[in-house]
Amino acid sequence: MKRNDDTQVDVQLSREEIRRYGRHLLMPEVGLEGQKKLKASSVLLVGAGGLGSPLGLYLAAAGLGRIGIVDFDVVDSSNLQRQILHSSEDVGKPKLQSARKRIQGINPDVEVATYETRLTSENALEILQEFDVIVDGTDNFPTRYLVNDACVLLGKPNVYGSIFRFDGQASVFYAREGPCYRCLYPEPPPAGLVPSCAEGGVLGVLPGIVGTIQANETIKVLLGIGEPLVGRLLLFDALKMQFRELKLRKNLSCQMCGEHPTITHLIDYEAFCGINPPPTDDERSGEFEMTVEELKKRLDEKNDVFVLDVREPHEYEIVNLGGHLIPLNDLPARVHELDSSREIVVHCHHGPRSQRATEFLVQLGFKKVKNLMGGIDEWAAKIDQSMVRY
């Protein structure tokens, strides 16, 4: 891959910069010209979380000219296990604020551009076009497809990384030279079928490893050296400490980057991924749903309520409501343990798993089953603050 190759880079390095980047300058693959290219380059990080953290730190240290970050979250204490851009003192503050502080602490010469917004079909092209390389460190399918499509439309390389539990994936999607994300996965899974990290967990070091691989690929793409992961999907298994590589080929009938693309502008990615808009308060008081306040009232009034916990046993060990434990995956085989004549309130950690369990039970003919909205976490936040949250 060649970028910026024939263009003489019109920046200079100061005496201090030559000293700072000395270890880069010693290598002919980077050298003075390469370091100037980095200084003239710009990279956009979509997400300042697990993957964005090592990316931000290493790209700043490497002497990138400009780093853009798109994020709209605030730092939560449960982020600190892996999101090393942020510190304990940053809890409750916008991630962009701590990211900027850390990056400028490492390298004050880097210009940091922050976008406190959700990346949307309306703003993506405008934001992405300001940068040479886009790095995808998001946590959801709609944004991944949005980033991919916007990169294809703008002709920009998309340095991809994704993680789940102990597994990581990385690639470089660059439609001008190889496949795009849609060549690999033409369609996303329906909402709810694949657990997210918030549900499935993730080893804290894993985004560190995958994010630094993305940083490595970003620098190679910017310098036009080596063999970036174009047309290859790198798989990493942290438990086995094993890397594997799969071939990715351009799909000639890809809707986005194939010979006759049918997608020529950004679409509604939430709808594409089957995600409905969040329910309004009226809709939330649905037939098969219950609020934590309502459950508290029922229990206080000693109503007959059977609490069903569909989390995993190791989660039950952390904290529980004393409910009957049947992990979601075991529910079909153990449904005989439930008495359909009793009122059953199903809960999990935050709600998605218990919603699936509720839908499953309703399909089986259970009439008096309700999903506890917000799960045990909402109970701990609103009803019993002495309970631990995880």
Added chain:
Amino acid sequence: MPTKVLIPSPLRGYTEKQETLLLEGESIDELLLQLTTKYPALKKHLFSEDGQLRKFVNVYVNDEDIRHLQKEQTRVSPKDVVSIIPSIAGGKR
């Protein structure tokens, strides 16, 4: 002689936590049929209601996507390794 099939971690909940299965079959079709017969709960994760392999589930024989081979009719031998690679999205949160 069986062929090795690697189960990705998001789907191991449906295979009694097993990550490597040895299954008998001469084609991807036959292997997947054996897999979903042994573990019926996997079926809806691999196949849509019309019986097609889902578009977010990729199957590889060694390092090659079966979409670029003979799809589900791709022949396998005991020395091949079959991988199921679903899309994962995590990264930020």
